Amino acid sequence: MKFNRITMRFTLLLFILWAQTSLPAQESTRLTLFEKLYHLDSIRLTLTYPYDSLTKSNNNEIDALISIESTSGSLVTNQPLTLNLRGKFRRMKCNFPPLLLNFKKSMLKSLDLKNVDEMKLVTHCINGEEGQLNLQEERMMYQVYESITPMSYRTIWVTVYYCDQNHPAVCDTSAGFLLEPDGDITNRLGVCEKKIFNPQEDSLLFESYGHAAAFNFLIGNRDWSVIGARNAKLFFDKAIGKYIVIPYDFDFSNVVGASYRRETLPKTMLHPYDRIYQGEYFKDKAGQILKSFYLFRDSVINTVNTAVNPMGEERRNQIRKYFEKWFDMVKKNKPGGLMYDCVCPYTGGL
Structure with a gap:
């Protein structure tokens, strides 16, 4: 009888341990x-x-x-x-x-x-x-x-x-x-969104900030700011102790060119479709950021050409040429010539 009670308790303990380990596993396999x-x-x-x-x-x-x-x-x-x-x-x-x-x-x-x-x-x-x-x-x-x-x-x-x-x-x-x-981003990347203003430069993951800053320059989007927590979210990655930057809301970009967009142009911009680099952080590394982003040229152009999107061929060609002119500008200039507030002039076609 004593043996049976011990066996039952041991079996119950095993069941509890199994339940505790299997439930998180089941949760992780479920989709959103x-x-x-x-x-x-x-x-x-x-x-x-x-x-x-x-x-x-x-x-x-x-x-x-x-x-x-x-x-x-x-x-x-x-x-x-x-x-x-x-x-x-x-x-x-x-x-x-x-x-x-x-x-x-x-x-x-x-x-x-x-x-x-x-x-x-x-x-x-x-x-x-x-x-x-x-x-x-x-x-x-x-x-x-x-x-x-x-x-x-x-x-x-x-x-x-x-x-x-x-x-x-x-x-x-x-x-x-x-x-x-x-x-979903938290589940997919293992990060956690944080709502903070004006984070310290050394708290940001350089690579992710560089991608966001260069991309917004490429598409002609000035409606974003990490300092002001505007159209760029911060997600904290515990594994590296840094914030990653994920931009969003691109309807004020030159590519979209929404008719409801209202912006005041900086003095260095002569045309609304000029593009200006406004990376608020890592200003001394602007050239490095833009030269590194040039490596994505083929991926960017290929996506414009082939992405599943009802956009017509004519509009894809206009956007592709607009991007190619930006990549040509980055390639032509030395890193020292690619600084904060540098401008890629608009030459038409968009």
Whole structure:
């Protein structure tokens, strides 16, 4: 009898140890919703809500229903979620606001997905062809940066049907793209997002900062700042004790050239499509940063040419030539001539 009790206790102990080790392993193998969608094709989102609530309401949160389909079939149908309206500037200037999709934890659990329940949906700002082209252009910038480094936001192109709750057959259709949640980046890279202003230079991973600074120079984007925590997020990597920099929001870049963009030009810029290097950190290493980034030339050009994106051939060619002129400028100059505030003049074609 005593032997049986010892055996039972030992068996119970083994079971507890197994449960403690197997649950984290099971959790690590589960996907997030973004990861699930990232491997699907031709994704269609249907959002059903009170029709005027996104554009004519002061509410920041709208109750809605979502359906998600792809070429693999239906993932969810008419599941409740909350639409959070983002972007104060965009809400003032645009026909349509950017959205944060806040999914119900119960829905994620029913799909056996990890509990990363918020996802940004980048929407059209302007109605019509211009708004759709701007989406293609900005998404292309994310695709180019992703081809350079894994320390980047991944994106998913989607078709969105915006439907009237009171008349479900009345829907507007637009393209858009989903932005990888910060929780997914944490899982993928083993880092943790930190909201800080004006970090010390020696706290930044030089390589990742250099990539972000050179890339924003390449695409003609001045709407970013690590010091001001604007359109560049910091993720702390415990393994190396440094912050990595991941840029985002490229709609104010010259490549997108959004008609709602309003900027004051520095004195050294003669044309709005001139490009200026404004890396706030490692200023004494600007030449090294830009020369190192030149090594990505072939990858950048190849992505513009071949990335899965509905963008037409003519627009791809214009962007490719705009990038090639920048790479030619970097190649032609010695590191000492590539300094903070150096300008790559616009010569047309974009």
